Amino acid sequence: MEIKKVGVVGCGLMGSGIVEVCARAGYDVVVREVDESLLAKGLERVRASLLKAVARGKATQEQADQALSHIRGTLDLADLADCDLVIEAAVENMAVKKEIFAALDGLLAPHAILASNTSSLCITEMASVTKRGDKVLGIHFFNPVPVMPLIEFVRTILTSDETMRIARQFGASLGKTMVVAKDTPGFIVNRLLIPYLLDAVRLYEEGLATREDIDTAIQLGLNHPMGPLTLLDFVGLDTTLYIADAMFEEYKDPRFAAPPLLRRMVLAGRLGRKSGKGFYEY
Ligand code: CAA
Ligand code: NAD
Numbered sequence: 294m295e296i297k298k299v300g301v302v303g304c305g306l307m308g309s310g311i312v313e314v315c316a317r318a319g320y321d322v323v324v325r326e327v328d329e330s331l332l333a334k335g336l337e338r339v340r341a342s343l344l345k346a347v348a349r350g351k352a353t354q355e356q357a358d359q360a361l362s363h364i365r366g367t368l369d370l371a372d373l374a375d376c377d378l379v380i381e382a383a384v385e386n387m388a389v390k391k392e393i394f395a396a397l398d399g400l401l402a403p404h405a406i407l408a409s410n411t412s413s414l415c416i417t418e419m420a421s422v423t424k425r426g427d428k429v430l431g432i433h434f435f436n437p438v439p440v441m442p443l444i445e446f447v448r449t450i451l452t453s454d455e456t457m458r459i460a461r462q463f464g465a466s467l468g469k470t471m472v473v474a475k476d477t478p479g480f481i482v483n484r485l486l487i488p489y490l491l492d493a494v495r496l497y498e499e500g501l502a503t504r505e506d507i508d509t510a511i512q513l514g515l516n517h518p519m520g521p522l523t524l525l526d527f528v529g530l531d532t533t534l535y536i537a538d539a540m541f542e543e544y545k546d547p548r549f550a551a552p553p554l555l556r557r558m559v560l561a562g563r564l565g566r567k568s569g570k571g572f573y574e575y
Contacts, residue, residue, distance in 0.1 A: 295377070296320065299322050301323075321363050374401060379406075384532075406459060407420075420451055446473045447480055507522055534559050
């Protein structure tokens with residue numbers, strides 16, 4: 294089986310990046326959002342990122358135009374019916390993801406692969422609402438998708454060797470480096486990243502240092518591209534909270550328990566860059 298057409302569900306921060314890298318690799322891409330304004334915003338993010346790639350010399354104008362010509366937006370999930378691979382990148386919520394997986398299982402051809410870009414949720418549970426458990430896996434990209442070189446594959450006990458082979462071929466076609474993890478909450482990267490980010494919020498909450506000093510300490514003391522509070526704003530405080538809650542729910546380990554400040558910032562609409570305000574203002 295060869296992948297020709299890719300479906301993406303959700304055109305937020307991650308979905309738009311996934312659409313971009315797939316279109317740049319020459320796949321036809323159809324992306325589904327829940328309403329016109331979110332779809333327009335998501336497609337605009339793709340356009341802006343391609344423009345930036347041209348400005349930075351990472352793509353020619355012709356390549357950017359070519360990529361855009363491969364992309365189609367829709368509000369109707371049925372428009373993904375002829376995709377060979379669908380990558381779900383909707384909100385980090387199991388009920389939403391299961392509804393999408395069940396609907397897609399009924400729409401897609403028998404050969405099609407169903408993947409989730411979830412940061413922490415159980416891929417086996419998503420597979421359980423389909424009749425194609427052997428063709429379900431996690432394809433976890435990193436933010437910003439066009440720049441971050443990694444894909445983390447999540448293989449369940451049902452995922453077949455053939456599905457893994459096709460997924461690897463697909464990842465290689467995007468120019469990504471791939472690692473494989475078992476279906477456990479947070480996989481490799483977020484199992485390590487989330488307790489670190491939550492601890493940074495705890496330090497700030499305790500008044501140990503200013504937000505700037507916490508970030509500068511990590512950026513310059515450990516040579517990280519971003520300090521943890523800047524990274525939290527970048528990932529989205531809502532998404533981080535949903536990930537922490539999902540991991541705490543499974544492990545019951547206090548390392549994954551969301552600090553009160555994080556939950557309150559999300560309740561107050563301070564979601565980070567995406568809402569214009571998080572630990573910093575944008
Ligand atoms: N397309 C292609 N290339 C692009 C691009 C685009 N749209 N935008 C930028 N680039 C390239 C630039 O040309 C540049 O490349 P060179 O170094 O070769 O010149 C590089 O990407 C960096 O770009 P910028 O100079 O614009 O940006 P920067 O140096 O300020 O870095 C950053 C920005 C890459 C985001 C950096 O700050 C960073 O790596 N931050 C940490 C990001 C991170 O940790 N992400 C993971 C989050 S966790 C996650 O994703 C998992 C989860 O489940 C929550
Ligand atoms: P986001 O909030 O930016 O985007 C989610 C989008 O999904 C929204 O635009 C929403 O309208 C849309 N959506 C919700 N339900 C939908 C449905 N039924 N059909 C179509 N679209 C729907 O979130 P994000 O940061 O892009 O995260 C998406 C997924 O990727 C989550 O599972 C998250 O955990 C994961 N992830 C996030 C990051 C990150 O750094 N933000 C990194 C890796 C993985």
